[in-house]
Amino acid sequence: MIETHSRVIVGGGLEGLAIAWSLADRGDTDIVVLERDTLCSGMTGKSSGVVRCHYGVPSLAAMSRYGIDVFTRATELFGDDMGFQQCGYVVGVGADNVEPLHANVAMMRDLGIEVDLVDHDTVAALWPGLHLEDFAAFAYEPLGGRGEAYLTGMAFAAAARRLGVRIRQSTPVRALLPRPDGEVYGVTLADGSEIHADTVILAAGPWTPALAAGAGVDLDIKAQRAQLILVDQGAPTPVVPVLSDLAGLSYLCREPNGEILYGNSDHSVPQYIDPDDYVNRADESTIDTAIAELGHRLPDMPDPRITGSYVGAYDVTPDYNPVIGPAPVDGLFLAAGFSGHGFKISPAVGKLAADLILDGKTDLPNVDPHDFRWSRFAENDPLLSPHPYRGAGEMR
Template sequence: MSAPQPADAVVIGGGVIGAAIAYHLGLSGLGRVVLCDQGRTAAQGATSRSGGLLRLHHTASPDIALTARSLPVFENWAEVIGGDCGYRRTGFVMLVGEQHTDALRENCERVGAFAGHRRSEVIGTDDVRTLYPGLSVEGVGAAAYEPEGGYADPAATAGALFTAARRLGVSPSEGVRAERVVERSGAVTGVQTSIGLIESPLVILASGAWGSAPAAHLGIQIPVIARRIGLAQASLPGAGRRGSPVSVPTCVDDTTGGYFRPEGLDRFYFGVPSNPDVRLDHDVAPLTPQEVDAAVAAISRRVPAAAKAPLVGTRSGLDGYTPDRRPVVGAAGPEGLYLALGFSGGGFKLAPAVAELAVREITEGGAVIGKAAQELLEPYRPQRFLGGRPIVPEAPYDHM
């Protein structure tokens, strides 16, 4: 067997982040780009288990700024990327307890400051019921509404990016495990994989729950913890139809710590908290009936019709979480190593902006990318944990 061909860049990880970075590298004309994934792209990690929520409302300004840059890409996907990402505008609602009313208002004001004409506005609970009759607002102290919020299909999004990247000449390598980054004299020379050494002066780790493991021998120790994540789907005719008695928005409910959204007109997705203990390189256990039942009980407090909605499927997978629950993006260690990992359950909605800015930084350099653009990535640098500079929400809630 011949050794793999050399590359100008190797991207490790075939989820939505890796696919977006590979696409932008192809767009940049850098040269031969290889995208490696140990399974099938967008099949085993967090992407295909993501809820796909698209919202601007966050409790930390850096997250608002990046999502404000990403949302227009989802809205205009066919023109910008090509294909279909499954974007649907349902409206987004953020629900909090009475104790967080002031924080909610403060975060809505930040959305206006960072997202310009886009709105996240505080509305009354009566308004919530009028907009979405399927919601119960019992125990809700305050709500924020984003008319332009919604969701997209994470697997379709990654697939469209993957297809667009291939059109640009990106070479996929599925079923290829990255074992270790190789360096010489302080510079990356390639990555040792399960099929041999791929020589390359640039390696981007977008490896999700697997974190920075391929670079650990180089002293790169990013605190990323692998966690099991879960998602369930139920049949709920009318869930996505405005005016229906059971219609619901795309929603994050801080009073219960849950999230949910419609899927099309007749289905309903919701997150399932699960036993987080996992062992990497082993099959992820399916969600148990007990886990799903507990999630249904919690969700039914907010969406009463969910209590009797027939389940049609569940998913479980892995994601990587950092101590401050924000991603790590930037250069680390030897020249030519770049990290984009640890997205902590929130990577999907950030992917277009993170990939665009990261590739510009890699190919153009900090002096060219511009101060304003570089400042968007600055809070997420790998060195923040060593320097004691975690990202701290300005106006936090119980679960955000």
């Protein structure tokens, strides 16, 4: 059996659903989204949901700022608040990273992003009880905060369906369908049936490289283990900003129930995993590190205990930045390798992809599509921050 559509999107996670909604919102509605399991059941559901514009790459900072606009207007746009809480975002650095902090804040201000350099007293008032003596400087984004990737993806899905997009769950894609000249004209499903399309959009997270390889496209994307730990302080944490601790190379977020989510910002020795076969809990060494760092950063916790942990996978490229754009073969569009940035930029990813597919260009302010081209790796032109943070440059 052969089915035909204008667009096929492989991957029913956050990015694929954002692209589906953005295309449909522009009137391009003959779309089918194919998800091998249930919507947002892959790495979308493992996202920590941090929202920040603090990047050294201007295009990423601008994409995050666009995302904040969508998140704050979510009820108006989608009839759903997407779980976004604008609690603010603080990044603190040690003495060796003061210079890049100042440079990145200046760049963000040039883009119109609301960010300030703040002092120790300001941060102490924003999050009482933090040990701050080993920080040399801080930046604060009042519009940053915390969202829910699963809720965001489902809001995109519901809005796309209302516009006519078809979404098929429990529909694994076996392979892409290439012509002899390399052009991709559809996909083969696990049941042997085919779906043909003018454009196949590959947005399958860490599962993307295996599918792309079937069309002769080599994507150097690995699944990097990301461990997250939940901690109850012994009393509910009040509403506080997200803290990016670049002195201790970790980040802390307040959960909606008042617990704290601890994540690692040190990617100097990455662990790679099979996204279909890994242990979904933090290992002992990571737990030990989290206990030590939390005890240092929050020394007055009344009765701390770990309440749980889980593991996701960043789909990382060599430069820790995504590939968004046409593949080197006709008929195939790539949206993968988000390297931990995907949640906060997902609204902009949807718009950028829709603009490039329909127009070949974008009007996203301060975003250069050339930055995210597939060919940059072969060209030895990785997308890197001009002002990286020592010890945490990969994610900034």
